[in-house]
Amino acid sequence: MQHKSDAHEALSLLFQRDGVPPACIVDGSLEQVKGEFRRKLKEASCRLKQTEPYSPWQNAAEGNIRELKKGAGRKMIKSGSPKKLWDDCLVLESYIRSNTAHDIYMLHGEVPETIMSGETSDISQFCEFEWYEWVKFRDSAVQFPEDSLVLGRYLGPSIDVGPALTAKILKQNGEVVHRSTYRGLTPEEIVNPVDQAAMKSFNESIEVKLGPKASIDDFKDLGIDEPPILDRYEDDDLDGRMPDPPDEELDATPEVGDSYVNTEVMLSRGDRMARGKVVRRKRDAEGNPIGRANNNPILDTRQYEVQFADGEVTELTANAIAEAMFAQCDEDGNEYVLFDSFVDFRRDGTALSLADQKVVVKGRPSLRRTTVGWLLCCQWKDGSTSWEKLSDLKESHPVQTAEYAVAQGIDHEPAFNWWVPHVLKKEIVKRRSARYLKRTHKWGLEVPQSVDDALAIDKKNGNTFWADAIAKEMKNVRVAFKILDDGERPPPGFQFIRCHMIFDIKMEDFRRKARLVAGGHVTDVPPTITYSSVVGRETVRIALTLAALNDLEVKVADIMNAYVTAPTEEKIWTILGPEFGDDQGKKAVIVRALYGLKSAGASFRHHLADCMKHLGYTPCLADPDLWMKPEVRPDDGVAYYAYILCYVDDILSIAHNAEDVLRRLDKYFMLKPGSLGDPDIYLGAKLKKMKLPNGVEAWAMSPARYVHQSVKNVEKYLEENLSARWKLPSKAENPFAIGYSPELDDSPELDPSLSSYYQSQIGILRWMVELGRIDMMTEVSMLASHLAMPREGHLEAIFHIYAYLKQKYNSRLAFDPTYPSIDMSDFKECDWKQFYGDVKEAIPPNAPEPRGKDVDLRMFVDSDHAGDKLTRRSRTGFMIFMNTALIDALSKKQATIEASVFGAEFVALKHGMERLRGLRYKLRMMGVSISGPSYIYGDNMSVIHNTQRPESTLKKRATPFATTPLANLLRWGVSDRISFVRGRTREEEVA
Numbered sequence: 001m002q003h004k005s006d007a008h009e010a011l012s013l014l015f016q017r018d019g020v021p022p023a024c025i026v027d028g029s030l031e032q033v034k035g036e037f038r039r040k041l042k043e044a045s046c047r048l049k050q051t052e053p054y055s056p057w058q059n060a061a062e063g064n065i066r067e068l069k070k071g072a073g074r075k076m077i078k079s080g081s082p083k084k085l086w087d088d089c090l091v092l093e094s095y096i097r098s099n100t101a102h103d104i105y106m107l108h109g110e111v112p113e114t115i116m117s118g119e120t121s122d123i124s125q126f127c128e129f130e131w132y133e134w135v136k137f138r139d140s141a142v143q144f145p146e147d148s149l150v151l152g153r154y155l156g157p158s159i160d161v162g163p164a165l166t167a168k169i170l171k172q173n174g175e176v177v178h179r180s181t182y183r184g185l186t187p188e189e190i191v192n193p194v195d196q197a198a199m200k201s202f203n204e205s206i207e208v209k210l211g212p213k214a215s216i217d218d219f220k221d222l223g224i225d226e227p228p229i230l231d232r233y234e235d236d237d238l239d240g241r242m243p244d245p246p247d248e249e250l251d252a253t254p255e256v257g258d259s260y261v262n263t264e265v266m267l268s269r270g271d272r273m274a275r276g277k278v279v280r281r282k283r284d285a286e287g288n289p290i291g292r293a294n295n296n297p298i299l300d301t302r303q304y305e306v307q308f309a310d311g312e313v314t315e316l317t318a319n320a321i322a323e324a325m326f327a328q329c330d331e332d333g334n335e336y337v338l339f340d341s342f343v344d345f346r347r348d349g350t351a352l353s354l355a356d357q358k359v360v361v362k363g364r365p366s367l368r369r370t371t372v373g374w375l376l377c378c379q380w381k382d383g384s385t386s387w388e389k390l391s392d393l394k395e396s397h398p399v400q401t402a403e404y405a406v407a408q409g410i411d412h413e414p415a416f417n418w419w420v421p422h423v424l425k426k427e428i429v430k431r432r433s434a435r436y437l438k439r440t441h442k443w444g445l446e447v448p449q450s451v452d453d454a455l456a457i458d459k460k461n462g463n464t465f466w467a468d469a470i471a472k473e474m475k476n477v478r479v480a481f482k483i484l485d486d487g488e489r490p491p492p493g494f495q496f497i498r499c500h501m502i503f504d505i506k507m508e509d510f511r512r513k514a515r516l517v518a519g520g521h522v523t524d525v526p527p528t529i530t531y532s533s534v535v536g537r538e539t540v541r542i543a544l545t546l547a548a549l550n551d552l553e554v555k556v557a558d559i560m561n562a563y564v565t566a567p568t569e570e571k572i573w574t575i576l577g578p579e580f581g582d583d584q585g586k587k588a589v590i591v592r593a594l595y596g597l598k599s600a601g602a603s604f605r606h607h608l609a610d611c612m613k614h615l616g617y618t619p620c621l622a623d624p625d626l627w628m629k630p631e632v633r634p635d636d637g638v639a640y641y642a643y644i645l646c647y648v649d650d651i652l653s654i655a656h657n658a659e660d661v662l663r664r665l666d667k668y669f670m671l672k673p674g675s676l677g678d679p680d681i682y683l684g685a686k687l688k689k690m691k692l693p694n695g696v697e698a699w700a701m702s703p704a705r706y707v708h709q710s711v712k713n714v715e716k717y718l719e720e721n722l723s724a725r726w727k728l729p730s731k732a733e734n735p736f737a738i739g740y741s742p743e744l745d746d747s748p749e750l751d752p753s754l755s756s757y758y759q760s761q762i763g764i765l766r767w768m769v770e771l772g773r774i775d776m777m778t779e780v781s782m783l784a785s786h787l788a789m790p791r792e793g794h795l796e797a798i799f800h801i802y803a804y805l806k807q808k809y810n811s812r813l814a815f816d817p818t819y820p821s822i823d824m825s826d827f828k829e830c831d832w833k834q835f836y837g838d839v840k841e842a843i844p845p846n847a848p849e850p851r852g853k854d855v856d857l858r859m860f861v862d863s864d865h866a867g868d869k870l871t872r873r874s875r876t877g878f879m880i881f882m883n884t885a886l887i888d889a890l891s892k893k894q895a896t897i898e899a900s901v902f903g904a905e906f907v908a909l910k911h912g913m914e915r916l917r918g919l920r921y922k923l924r925m926m927g928v929s930i931s932g933p934s935y936i937y938g939d940n941m942s943v944i945h946n947t948q949r950p951e952s953t954l955k956k957r958a959t960p961f962a963t964t965p966l967a968n969l970l971r972w973g974v975s976d977r978i979s980f981v982r983g984r985t986r987e988e989e990v991a
Helices: 004-018 035-043 061-079 083-098 112-117 187-191 193-210 216-222 318-327 390-396 398-408 420-426 451-461 465-480 537-549 578-583 600-614 658-666 704-721 752-770 774-784 792-807 901-925 941-948 960-970 986-990
Strands: 023-026 047-050 134-138 149-157 167-170 176-179 182-184 264-269 272-281 303-308 313-317 339-347 358-361 364-367 374-380 385-389 481-483 499-505 512-518 553-558 572-575 587-590 618-620 623-632 639-647 650-655 685-691 697-702 813-815 855-864 875-882 885-893 930-938 976-980
Touching (some): 134 176, 149 176, 149 193, 264 318, 272 313, 303 318, 385 390, 398 420, 451 465, 451 499, 451 578, 465 499, 465 512, 465 578, 537 553, 537 623, 537 650, 537 697, 537 813, 537 855, 537 901, 553 658, 639 658, 650 658, 685 704, 704 792, 752 792, 774 792, 774 875, 774 885, 813 885, 885 901, 901 941
Parallel strands (some): 023 047, 855 930, 930 976
Antiparallel strands (some): 134 149, 134 182, 149 167, 167 176, 264 272, 303 313, 339 374, 358 364, 374 385, 481 587, 618 623, 639 650, 697 813
């Protein structure tokens, strides 16, 4: 195409080669919206669609064009080809990109060329030679006795000239010829002085004809970095031998292409998320890899070592890695990245100066508006950092960028002064989500910041709560310090750190607690796991139900000063503070796992794990903080599993002799006096055994004391700080006022202080839900979605919930082990064998032998179609029962917007069945026998029919994405059965 007016010729070539697309999106140029171009589109019945002026982002092709330019630029810079050859290089890059796989869901794993043509793409003509690579070809112009093979440069395939594999080759005189017979230079020719001289002469001639070689300065506007240096692929040299087959036991090791090794995933690390890399398979003492690979994730028992950026290594199973991989990606496999903060800025020589910003346009003074030359270093929520262009950040995060410019004193620069004042004045976008959390109060009570502050608070309140807490802590923690004699120096290689006292208020009874901690943030990072995990709340509910079902004892205990019972491997020393009394100012070596050290949590957990193994317990693979041991009850010979649940230093034992188990544990760890015995307060809830109306004894969990104290703290806070504005309503029959919708609330935004208070109250309410207050689960979930920008109406809704709790604080969640009455006639059994064969439920091969009585699983699932009146997103709700005990419940907005009730119900069912499948896996790994299928109840007959019947088809485009996992669950035949419930059950209404 010689001129822009010849664009219609390119359109004709597109129609001939690839066919007529359904639509053609153009940018509004005259040669594309009028004349021959428009006429040809109309004749081909191809719809012409035009983007808005100055809006290139509305055309998805613009992004690919940018990448094409970058790719071609990198090739030209790397090869040293003249810039005049940009068009040939762009054509080659286009073909390569069309034959390369991309992370685009619509491609279904295929390359674009295969999707367009319908045939498997042939990459032979693109993979043999690189751009501008030296070749030799036959030139007919060469006369005898000169060598007919002459030097040339490869410029890509000739699509419309000659047979297959015909290439465009650049001659020394600058002419481009098409040849089907050519070859690359041999290694001997590349180092041959004669050929090297010929190549030098060739380059000099081309530089005269076509100009100098391209450099990175020629592509500044594309933002091209230095091209990466990649190793050329060569076949393995096996001297003609076939490779030995891998050993059967090592068929899934990294050496034979393990799919998980070298993947990067976001993992929970203490109280935050961190990026980890799967580095290798975990091996046993004999060097053999642990676990076997399987296409079914449940049957995959492999274990891996995952390394974080700071060098720490942890161990994860294949299931956990797969879950983390899918959780951090969207449906197209694209990874989420969330903005956290700015950490730095820089500008290069292209940035506009203040002196050059003022220009005269048509006789009028004006200011140039550009952000060229400015880069900001962003820190993302996953901990990574990257340099991004100011032009991009100005559009994606304008308020944050403007605030950062003001804070750094660069808002007067030409790249900022023309837009920052406008953004800050108008606040055209929502504020960022990161807010300051107030640390001076907890549960509405003042928390001291130092020992002197604690004593002052005691004096002000007229008690000795904090002084007693300090004295109690120092009595137990002195063992962690080896005090050196006067003048004695710390051992060589030991690092100095500071220690200080921190203060907290326990959630169980709001008692004061002081803790002496070390400044471990200044020490070197240990090359091991540094945190202590905790048992899941779902596991606690299951264990309590099994205790009642198998008639076992439940006892609890609390380890005194848990961390300092374990030795530390870190080499550190400190100077004692005022809390040490007469020893203040002395030097001491820290010999125990003092709180605050990087490895303190891991040291205690390892120490506790060694004790558990010594007692004969093994960790559950589904929850490593649940320890289990096969036992036989001596009274009747019933075989069961004894459990120990570890929530850091809170221990719960379930066995026929649970108290004896904890007394054995007391020989290794000193238990707090009076803590060993029947459960009272566990994880903030009242735990006791009760007799149900049906005569069955069951364990029940009640957060009544926690709720009562939280309501008192809120009332005190309102009286002292907000008495003129708010107070708790005198009457609240429901968690929300009738007709209230948080998403439609347009009241004024809260200031930072009240926003911090709002966030803390959401945390308290969510913990109440965890402890059994599922009657307000949906309301709390709705308010939690406004943590980023809470309004006054949202805070009023919080107070309304507390008024409701004040009236109805005495609730209890009983874990009834009674077997439910299930009417099997409600469940239609269909034959899936003709589609999937005679398959069975996948039971993990490493699952322990089932012991004790079996259990039934039921789930009630429903959705609230378009419940969010602002976004029209639906809400998923389900409740899972083990026998008659509620084990798990969820109320959460769906990620997609469904156009019909059917779609919303279908998505809810999919989410519920996935959770149910995970629960079955956990029960298997806990040694619990499941009596049969899981029974699922819903109230939408269309969804029931489309999941029960194999012959049912779905016509909606989006819904089949949820069909596949449902079919995979149902095909086992004994895994899940679905039934229709007329109207709504009480359980569904709560969900």
